Amino acid sequence: MTRVGRPPSRVLVMRLVDWDGEDAAAFEPVLEALDRLTPYVEVLEPGCAAVPLRAGAGDEAVFCERLIDTVAGLVDQDCLTGVADGLLAAVLAARDGRIVPAGGDATFLAGCDITDLQVTGLVDPETCETLRHLGIDTLGKFRELPPQAVAERFGAPVRRAQLLAAGRFSRPLVPRPAAPELAVTETPETPYETVEHAVFAARPLAERLLRVLDERNLACTRITVTARTGSGLERRRTWQIDPAITAADLARRVRWQLEGWLAAGPLTSAVDGQPGGDEAANAVTSLELAPGGLVGLVEAGRGLWGTKTAAAVKAEAALRHAQSLFGPEAVRIAGPADGRDLDERYASAAWEVEPAPPPPSGPWPGGLPDPLPQLTGTGQDVEVLDAAGAPVAVSARGDLSATPALVALGGKRIRIAAWAGPWPVTERWWSAGARRYARLQVELTDGSFALLAREDGRWKAVGWYD
Incomplete structure (x- = not known):
């Protein structure tokens, strides 16, 4: 039996005002500035990026101002921000620097022009013109069309765009990968035949990673641990960490991860001194630590919205300890999802390993109405x-x-x-x-x-x- 909660999430979109280039490399300094503020950044296109915001974490307007000042101060670029429950509304709100109230996506989208559907990538200009000739000139009018008629006349992609226009469809943001030059890798001459051997190398590898970050005046809020074997097997897991973590604590986290993998299925064939199979193929040939969620050292001791309370620090420590005992996916966050039946209305994501699932922006036809069973x-x-x-x-x-x-x-x-x-x-x-x-x-x-x-x-x- 499971009691379910409804922790909502929000989306912030940042768009550079004078950006007229398509060079992704030129956009990288802006992304590095965003990394100072939040551990998750998805690049929508060069000049435009999105980050998830957890509702109730702080004043959204204050965070938007802080983001704008950070980008302007570090890369001398002006930007606009938009905040909404869903990605589409946030993208459109960013054109005018608006913050859409929680639960207000449908109302905001209703007044948008029909051509705004093109930002979804699902609707072409010709379809928008056809809809306009039919008298459908706003997203509000478009979402009132019979769903079956839209699917039959225009196809599945346009029907999906109709769900977006109604605020009934969303997706989690996909954070960009960490800069590869900051990752550190240990590739021994003799592969590690046991987890104990791999753990022995974790401490100097952790020290090297923290030294690389320190030389750049950076800290990180995520670490991705990757182990590879001679047989081609690769295990990878991302952990959320305290930016002020020490090399000893980081090495301990690596050990927890390796031992967790060993419990789920042997990384190597030598367990408890009992060899089996092809040891060379199963031995660990490389161990990698890659940082993510980069922040400046000045910001490293502060939370996303300011200083964390002592209670929050203790709670996070308890949750991380639970992860160390039971694995990173054992501590999960429940959240609302799109669906019709009761078991489809909620999903879960691993705490501080994956972004929490986004809430639906509107009811499904035939869906179970609120309030839902507790x-x-x-x-x-x-x-x-x-x-x-x-x-x-x-x-x-x-x-x-x-x-x-x-x-x-x-x-x-x-x-x-x-x-x-x-x-x-x-x-x-x-x-x-x-x-x-x-x-x-x-x-x-x-x-x-x-x-x-x-x-x-x-x-x-x-x-x-x-």
């Missing part, structure tokens, strides 16, 4: 009965065979005080993965509220409301 994943078999104790079924048209009166659960029969539904759902009817089910909400006389679903002739309690 307790999910139970999947308990139940029976829905009428007043005479006979089973209640749902027809293909979504009609109940009788009025529901009782729910049989855990050997007990509990009377239904009120109910709503059913709501039939048919998914992927065109494919082998077709699915048909119906939802029913019930209030029981014991004071509990449940979401029931009937599929393949069986009722299940798929969620409980607090």
Whole structure:
């Protein structure tokens, strides 16, 4: 059973005002300036980049001003910023330097010109002109078109653009890779035949990396550990770290990672002194540490929005300790996602290893309405009965065979005080993965509220409301 939360996230887009070039290398100094402020930067195109912002972390306007001042001070370039819940709204907001209020993407996008669809890369100018001739001159009018008609007339890409225009589709940002010249690699003459041998090299490798960063007046907030074997196997994992980490602590983090890999599946064939298979092929031939989320040394002791509280530092230390014991993916952040069914409405991402999943910007047709059940994943078999104790079924048209009166659960029969539904759902009817089910909400006389679903002739309690 899983209790789910809804930590929202936001997107900031930065666009250079006078940028007229396509040279990605010329844009690199600007990206280095952004790296001083945030560990994740996605390059949308030369002259334009996006970074994720976690809602509630601080004043977005203050951060935008800080970013603009940083870029201007380091590379003498003026820029505009836009903030919104989704990437499309943030890109369009950056043209005017606007901050779209949380939950306001749909309203903001509704007034945008139909040609703004072209920034999605999914719609060509000819399609925009066709829509304008049809009287569809704004994104608000475009999103009101029947979805099936859009898909049939213009195809799947334009239908996807319609979801973007309605604020119903998003994606996580993809951070750019760290500068390769800052990565340090140890390639021994004799491959490491055990994890212990590889760990022995981690300390000098960590010292070399911190020395390279120190020479450039830099610190980092992420470290990617990569191990390669003679057989071509490569394991890679990115960890979030404190910018003030010491070489000893960094080497310890590398050891945790290598031991975690060893527990999941041997990096080498020599475990506990017991060789097996081709040792040369399985031995570690190189170990690499690559920094990410670069920050200046002046900024290294400060959080993204300012100084961290003692409670935040202790909490992060506890979470990192849990990662060291159970692996980097064991500590996860839940977040809302796009989908229709209850188990599709949420996703999770590893804490400080991957960006948290973005929230949906609008409801799916036929989706379960808010508020959602607070307790999910139970999947308990139940029976829905009428007043005479006979089973209640749902027809293909979504009609109940009788009025529901009782729910049989855990050997007990509990009377239904009120109910709503059913709501039939048919998914992927065109494919082998077709699915048909119906939802029913019930209030029981014991004071509990449940979401029931009937599929393949069986009722299940798929969620409980607090």
